[in-house]
Amino acid sequence: MDFDRINYSNLPCISSFSLLSSSSSAASIATHHISSMASTAAFLSTLAGSTSLSATLGSSGGGSKKAARFLIPAAAAKRPRRGMVRTAVSGAEKAGTAPASGEEKKKGGGGDERVVKVHSAEEFDGALRAAKNRLVVVEFAASHSVNSSRIYPCMVELSRTCGDVDFLLVMGDESEATSELCRREGITAVPHFSFYKGAEKVHEEEAIGPDQLAGDVLYYGDHHSAVVQLHSRGDVESLISEHRGEGGKLVVLDVGLKRCGPCVKVYPTVVKLSRTMADTTIFARMNGDENDSCMEFLRDMDVIEVPTFLFIKDGEIVGRYVGSGRGELVGEILRYNGVRVTY
Numbered sequence: 001m002d003f004d005r006i007n008y009s010n011l012p013c014i015s016s017f018s019l020l021s022s023s024s025s026a027a028s029i030a031t032h033h034i035s036s037m038a039s040t041a042a043f044l045s046t047l048a049g050s051t052s053l054s055a056t057l058g059s060s061g062g063g064s065k066k067a068a069r070f071l072i073p074a075a076a077a078k079r080p081r082r083g084m085v086r087t088a089v090s091g092a093e094k095a096g097t098a099p100a101s102g103e104e105k106k107k108g109g110g111g112d113e114r115v116v117k118v119h120s121a122e123e124f125d126g127a128l129r130a131a132k133n134r135l136v137v138v139e140f141a142a143s144h145s146v147n148s149s150r151i152y153p154c155m156v157e158l159s160r161t162c163g164d165v166d167f168l169l170v171m172g173d174e175s176e177a178t179s180e181l182c183r184r185e186g187i188t189a190v191p192h193f194s195f196y197k198g199a200e201k202v203h204e205e206e207a208i209g210p211d212q213l214a215g216d217v218l219y220y221g222d223h224h225s226a227v228v229q230l231h232s233r234g235d236v237e238s239l240i241s242e243h244r245g246e247g248g249k250l251v252v253l254d255v256g257l258k259r260c261g262p263c264v265k266v267y268p269t270v271v272k273l274s275r276t277m278a279d280t281t282i283f284a285r286m287n288g289d290e291n292d293s294c295m296e297f298l299r300d301m302d303v304i305e306v307p308t309f310l311f312i313k314d315g316e317i318v319g320r321y322v323g324s325g326r327g328e329l330v331g332e333i334l335r336y337n338g339v340r341v342t343y
Contacts, residue, residue, distance in 0.1 A: 114159035115167045120177040121184065124170065128199040131166045135221035138168040140182055140192040147207075148191040154210035158217055165221045195220050202258050218271065219264045226274035227254070228284040232293040239284055244315040250337050251312040254285040255303050263307045266324035273333065280337050311336040 118124045128136055139155055141148035152169075159167040172182040172190060185194065185201075193213060195203040203220055205212070222229075230236055236253070243249050254270050256263030267285075274283035288298040288306070301310065301317070309329060311319040313336065321332045 115156055115169050117169045117171070118178075118181075119174065121181045124168070124181055125199075127166065127168055128196050131196070131199075133198050134164060134166055135217070136166045136168060136196040137217060137221075138170060138194045138196065140170045140172055140185070140187045140190055140194070142173045142190045143171060144173065145190045151191050151208075151210065151213065154213055158214060162217060162221060165217060203264075215264055215268050219267045220258075222267075222271065225271045226278055226283065227271055228282065230284050230286040230294075231290060233297045234293075236284075236286065236297060239282070240312055240315050243282055243312075248314055249280060249282050250333070251282045251284060251310075252333055253310040253312060254283065254307060255298060255301070255310060256285070256287055256307045257289050258287050259289075260306050262324040266307055266326065266329065269326045269329065273330065277333070281333060 116127065118127060124138075137155070137158075139148070139152065141152065155167055155169075158165070170178055170181060172178055172187065189206050191206070193205045193208065193216070194201055195216065197220070203216060205216060208216075228239060230239065230253070240251060243251055252270075252273075254263075254267070256267075270283055270285070273281070277283075286294055286297070288294050288303070305322045307322070307324055309321040309332070310317055311321070311332070319332070319336055321329055323329075
């Protein structure tokens with residue numbers, strides 16, 4: 001899907017604001033450092049590719065396509081949110097139809113009542129605070145953008161099925177207040193999707209289609225699948241203990257990062273496998289950059305590429321797979337479950 005570069009300075013409702021036009025294409029592969037947690041929209045939109053950092057930590061065993069290389073820092077730095085405003089939500093208006101202009105945007109209805117339209121930085125910041133640790137998906141759009149209108153129905157459909165995720169719509173050309181909000185959030189093209197948790201931006205995308213948007217929502221907002229969410233070394237040890245000994249199941253631990261494109265790409269496969277292989281296999285996930293405990297665990301396990309899948313049987317790590325190849329991942333899981341696999 002193409003995306004639209006926008007320059008609001010030419011619009012009649014805004015006289016002084018012009019979005020930057022120097023951002024890289026969303027189809028390119030970005031080099032980044034975990035310690036800086038810089039914006040990685042270009043990298044994430046590819047959901048593939050290799051990301052090299054300034055050093056390596058050794059080798060992590062056999063692997064396959066699409067893994068991001070990284071050096072694990074002493075601690076995962078968190079970016080403070082910019083320009084937090086202390087004003088509470090002031091009655092954000094619900095969005096009506098696909099992004100449009102004039103009265104059409106104010107009519108409401110059409111089944112998209114869970115997509116909340118915000119009109120200012122105060123409403124935006126208030127909505128993020130009110131969501132607490134729930135995932136918030138924000139579409140930054142413009143009334144003249146055909147691609148914004150095309151992707152919007154997908155967001156509406158996701159809002160109906162993902163009750164524990166909040167969805168916001170910001171029309172950048174609605175007013176000077178919304179254009180200033182776009183500039184503050186670094187929006188240079190629409191449609192642009194940003195994902196927030198705990199008022200912190202954890203992911204952003206440009207030029208994506210419905211499947212990738214749905215995959216992103218699943219990866220960052222998954223709370224109800226059969227995949228066990230692990231948040232510390234203690235969580236890992238408890239899970240391993242539960243499945244130790246005779247009759248214990250194979251534990252497949254998906255180790256990734258919040259801003260890892262290949263991790264996002266393979267996660268829908270992990271969710272499907274967790275349902276179809278529930279009788280024999282336990283699937284779990286840990287994001288190494290969630291906190292210091294998770295990062296220490298990755299370092300101790302010699303994980304230097306993500307996604308890495310650790311296969312644990314009777315309390316021991318019996319193997320690992322590095323990459324996002326769906327067929328290869330399934331083959332490795334079957335092999336460690338005792339099924340003979342021929343490649």
